[in-house]
Amino acid sequence: MKLNLKIWRQNGPQDKGEMKTYPIDGVDGDMSFLEMMDMLNDQLIESGESPVAFDHDCREGICGMCSLYINGEAHGPDRGVTTCQLHMRKFNDGETIYIEPWRAKAFPVIKDLVVDRSAFDRIMNSGGFVSVNTSGNTVDANSIPIPKDDADKAFEAATCIGCGACVASCKNASAMLFVSAKVSQLSLLPQGKVEAKERVLNMVQTMDEEGFGNCTNTGACEVECPKGISLENIARMNREYLKGALTK
């Protein structure tokens, strides 16, 4: 199929940037979106133009590195997939496709479609862990039974891949879904309960300092999340936050 690509090009963080048009032919429905981008880049390189920079790595939807905003949706039109798992069969011959980077104050553009998501790491550094040293002397893994339901809910929250689609989809560029997924995972498990209060207070504080917006419950994040992280987590985090703020 033939496509008309409109791609955001920006040389560096200080550059103003603009949309540029690239026609492409010979795209096959079985190709992934990023393989289509590879094909475009191969053509650009061989014709002496500069290839489009975009982040990607595992190409199986788990590393969270790919991050394209396609036709106004994070990770494109399909549900429950990242850009690398999006296949061209979801598009029609002759279609125009708009490709942009994540747009959020806390995610500055580095180049073209590549953004800086290190704010997520800094939120994690402020509390996204259980304070336990490696020793080999922790208690036996089966000494604290955990109800299957709690374990399953913790797991579901823990499947967040940290891609930032929630932030990109939110009109406020809020990181609540990302932060609440980690807060939920650890507050649901006995191992994480001990420092639950400090954790939620510290992580929310860092989130605010990094320039992410507030949550106004529009739910766009949940819809666009490639891993289906539930809004329930935000409710749980609010509860944990209130508990922490009132009793600390």
Place this chain on the structure above:
Amino acid sequence: MSVLDSKIPEGPIDRKWSDYKNKIRLVNPANKRNIDVIVVGTGLAGGSAAASLAELGYNVKAFCFQDSPRRAHSIAAQGGINAAKNYQGDGDSVFRLFYDTVKGGDYRSREANVHRLAEVSASIIDQCVAQGVPFARDYGGLLDNRSFGGVLVSRTFYAKGQTGQQLLLGAYSAMSRQIGKGKIRMYTRHEMQELVVVDGKARGIIARNSVNGELERHSAHAVVIASGGYGNVFFLSTNAMGSNVSANWKIHKKGAQFANPCFTQIHPTCIPVSGENQSKLTLMSESLRNDGRIWVPKNIEDVEAIKKGTKKPTDLNEAERDYYLERRYPSFGNLVPRDVASRAAKERCDAGYGVNATGEAVYLDFAAAIERYGKEQAHIQHVENPSSEDIYKLGKSVVEGKYGNLFQMYYKITDDNPYETPMKIYPAVHYTMGGVWVDYNLMSTIPGCYVAGEANFSDHGANRLGASALMQGLADGYFVLPYTIGDYLADDIRTGAIPTDTAEFDEAENAVQSHLERLIGIQGTKSVDYFHKRLGKVMWNNVGMARNEKDLNSAILEIQSIRDEFYSNVRVPGKLDELNPELEKAGRVADFLELGELMAIDALSRNESCGGHFREESQTPEGEAQRKDDEYAYVASWEYSGNPSEPKLHKEDLVFENIKLVQRSYK
């Protein structure tokens, strides 16, 4: 440097590690503050090593090329992690895990290392649970297990099909804690370009900051390389796009010997190749072989009909199907080790029974499992006389609970619904058992340069068992390196910070600068990928699942000529001092073009079949792999001579005191 001293401690196998730990030298907490350690790579091995070393008090500098340490490719591991917990009471023990791993590796690994791995395996699970890793549990709240290939017990812990993700996020959270405390300085979007050796010891690295292209000097008292495997030499593999051999290759060229490079694992259950533009292959977890049955049609007419589309796989009855693994290996059936399963698929497809357009696919079928689970659930839920629809519905929900994300992934990639029609799968390059040679302490032949996880060669011999990579990565990082590195660093408590304004750092940085300038200066006509794909084809066809002398010799010549052409006709656009993904790729492919030749040379010199290395010249009358223990019970360790075509071979003889060498049989 030519004598390989494995430094295996004396004493009986089950006392070696604990006795050694008791005698190992320690560094006192006040002195640890004055010692710096560099860790390259933040996967399970690197991440867990960085976190543990920082907890101990060392100043750690960690490097990854991705934008966050959480993205390392360990995250994509699906099925599980082994541990000798014997929670199922099915007869598991440290010895049995040790035995299974040595046997699974086709008797080409070091007994002492493997036993240590089995010993610390149980602590890994305890540690991960304490960190908040949400493993699968049963209704009693206790941990669940499943079974993997090549073993007869259920010792695999898992978190649906995302075990690697959960374990890596555990290690990442442990790192995050230390980054927050300032004990780890994290350098993301940085790629190691060179090792700096001072007075014969590893004392630092040159790294390129990918965002602005600057070359940076970083010094330390020891350097840990945990940069993963080199499967991407085949271009198409289950590795991430950025996975590379470069850190390993740089240290190899500085004096670290490279062991058993030809030992690569071809994983039997991957989604088959669909077209020329494909950039990577996707694994379907081995855990699926717990419940999936592998088959091809018995009659060649049915194969043709399926290819033409006049028949569907579900039209074939039991008698018309050839469950070839169950037929050939009745005692292990669909759960034979990976190398055996892969070769069996190749054998059927080579004979013309492949079920897709390319002739390179077999079926992985869940119909029987759905029915079995459905009946079981009907019984549990007291459904009287369930209809086949009831059974299907109940069974489907069980299978969905176990493998839901894998089925969804398969559906998104292929547009086929695996609940209704069997999956199509074919072997693909997945893991590399070979790697940098290390001694018992995980130190390479360069003093102070340690190598952990998939990047080293040590534990899996010629074939890795499923769910053992996660185990090894975390064992090395959490429980081995933190001890063994102290023994070395005990000599450095008075050294003080290593300066970076020395001749050694100048020389290393200049070498990197001129190499990168050379790549960007060629300005030829073909992209980096063009060369990478050509290399990959040669590797897959000649150094892949089956190898012979003639093909290996021609591979060596072809790789040399691709390499020459690369250096005269590659086009790397852009500049050195900017974010330049093509330049990063070019550096990695340049190293693959040298490694590929070493793999072929190694495969040629090992004229026996063992594990994943199958030499057509060495097979039994039934077509099974034939080992030659009298000639090849050694580790082939290669020293760089200055010319990639003329490596020097060193041998470490493998001594088996606790396990008797026999031909592997899974019949």
